[in-house]
Amino acid sequence: xxxxxxxxxxxxxxxxxxxxxxxxxxxxxxxxxxxxxxxxxxxxxxxxxxxxxxxxxxxxxxxxxxxxxxxxxxxxxxxxxxxxxxxxxxxxxxxxxxxxxxxxxxxxxxxxxxxxxxxxxxxxxxxxxxxxxxxxxxxxxxxxxxxxxxxxxxxxxxxxxxxxxxxxxxxxxxxxxxxxxxxxxxxxxxxxxxxxxxxxxxxxxxxxxxxxxxxxxxxxxxxxxxxxxxxxxxxxxxxxxxxxxxxxxxxxxxxxxxxxxxxxxxxxxxxxxxxxxx
Ligand SMILES: Cc1cc2nc3c(=O)[nH]c(=O)nc-3n(C[C@H](O)[C@H](O)[C@H](O)COP(=O)(O)OP(=O)(O)OC[C@H]3O[C@@H](n4cnc5c(N)ncnc54)[C@H](O)[C@@H]3O)c2cc1C
Numbered sequence: 001x002x003x004x005x006x007x008x009x010x011x012x013x014x015x016x017x018x019x020x021x022x023x024x025x026x027x028x029x030x031x032x033x034x035x036x037x038x039x040x041x042x043x044x045x046x047x048x049x050x051x052x053x054x055x056x057x058x059x060x061x062x063x064x065x066x067x068x069x070x071x072x073x074x075x076x077x078x079x080x081x082x083x084x085x086x087x088x089x090x091x092x093x094x095x096x097x098x099x100x101x102x103x104x105x106x107x108x109x110x111x112x113x114x115x116x117x118x119x120x121x122x123x124x125x126x127x128x129x130x131x132x133x134x135x136x137x138x139x140x141x142x143x144x145x146x147x148x149x150x151x152x153x154x155x156x157x158x159x160x161x162x163x164x165x166x167x168x169x170x171x172x173x174x175x176x177x178x179x180x181x182x183x184x185x186x187x188x189x190x191x192x193x194x195x196x197x198x199x200x201x202x203x204x205x206x207x208x209x210x211x212x213x214x215x216x217x218x219x220x221x222x223x224x225x226x227x228x229x230x231x232x233x234x235x236x237x238x239x240x241x242x243x244x245x246x247x248x249x250x251x252x253x254x255x256x257x258x259x260x261x262x263x264x265x266x267x268x269x270x271x272x273x274x275x276x277x278x
Contacts, residue, residue, distance in 0.1 A: 128183055128199055196213075197220070
């Protein structure tokens with residue numbers, strides 16, 4: 001099948017892109033890497049009047065440190081992260097996630113902003129960046145706002161983007177040496193979309209832990225204070241303290257009614273905890 005006819009613009013400046021999006025009042029679609037939008041156009045799941053190609057916007061390809069945060073433009077690709085072309089503020093965590101996404105041709109084109117905006121619950125960045133505590137800058141012609149990753153994906157394929165808004169940057173906090181990281185995706189073949197994702201950023205010295213249970217057919221479950229999963233206390237022996245029953249109860253409460261599915265998610269999360277502690 002071929003896409004329905006559409007107009008095409010490739011602006012050179014962010015302000016021009018935002019003006020186009022404002023003018024078209026929701027009937028335009030942004031294209032970045034095209035790795036998700038391309039198939040959706042071909043299947044006519046979306047039929048926009050206009051496509052605004054943002055790959056020419058140098059503003060969205062910047063990677064710079066701002067204090068304790070790394071600020072990445074939305075058009076940074078998975079391969080940029082995998083190949084270490086951005087500062088490694090997460091001490092290898094993002095690089096490991098990037099390398100496990102799809103296969104190289106997709107990683108060359110697919111972007112962080114595109115992956116987050118597509119808001120597929122099974123996508124890697126949606127869970128990983130929530131666990132890392134990232135925030136997004138969303139910009140429209142009316143101004144900018146900052147949204148925490150856990151508030152950005154509100155449902156399957158449902159980002160918290162308003163009409164005319166674009167993901168401009170992703171702000172990722174530095175991971176200190178004391179903060180351990182575990183990320184496990186379960187899929188049948190390497191590089192496939194996940195059936196279950198477990199992600200954890202845990203810092204026993206700061207008694208803090210963020211846990212994400214992802215690929216659950218809805219927005220990922222982001223547990224920003226995960227002490228209940230570890231017997232009420234985040235300490236150095238957290239691997240031994242991980243309580244699978246609490247994880248199972250959280251999933252059941254969130255509506256994951258199939259015990260076998262819950263078992264897979266809990267096992268994957270347990271492996272992520274073990275990876276963090278290794
Ligand atoms: C065969 C295959 C396997 C894959 N496997 C995986 C996998 O294992 N893990 C994984 O995480 N992903 C996987 N993907 C998805 C891939 O990572 C895509 O890169 C990603 O989903 C979309 O990024 P993109 O830059 O191509 O966005 P596009 O396809 O260009 O856009 C996707 C959506 O986001 C919107 N959009 C794009 N950029 C912005 C922006 N800056 N602001 C606002 N809206 C924007 C578009 O309008 C569109 O709605 C796979 C894709 C394919 C085709």
